Amino acid sequence: MAWEVVSWACGHNGHIQMYGPLSGRTARQAQEAEQKCFACWLLRQWASGNDPRAGNVDAARAIAEGNGIHISPFALAASGAAALRAEAAELRARAAELERRAAEIETAPAPAV
Ligand SMILES: [Zn+2]
Numbered sequence: 788m789a790w791e792v793v794s795w796a797c798g799h800n801g802h803i804q805m806y807g808p809l810s811g812r813t814a815r816q817a818q819e820a821e822q823k824c825f826a827c828w829l830l831r832q833w834a835s836g837n838d839p840r841a842g843n844v845d846a847a848r849a850i851a852e853g854n855g856i857h858i859s860p861f862a863l864a865a866s867g868a869a870a871l872r873a874e875a876a877e878l879r880a881r882a883a884e885l886e887r888r889a890a891e892i893e894t895a896p897a898p899a900v
């Protein structure tokens with residue numbers, strides 16, 4: 788068992804308790820790097836579900852801690868609604884990027900066989 792350093796896509800950093808061989812821990816670190824931290828995920832769930840804990844960063848971090856995920860302290864800059872709108876903007880930007888790549892594939896010359 789080891790505490791491995793993790794940097795998540797949301798910009799937060801911390802450590803996760805990991806078990807097993809190094810290759811599995813490295814794969815988990817890469818997987819975590821592509822997603823939001825557990826606290827951000829929880830905060831989004833709470834905000835979208837009108838949970839009274841919406842915006843409660845400390846509660847989210849404490850639950851993460853109980854699941855073997857230590858997230859360095861952070862301040863929640865945006866309110867619940869603003870955070871959801873920021874995420875919607877991110878998703879629109881991601882959708883536009885995927886459309887652009889799909890169009891590139893469609894307009895690329897067919898590979899020589
Ligand atoms: Zn986060």
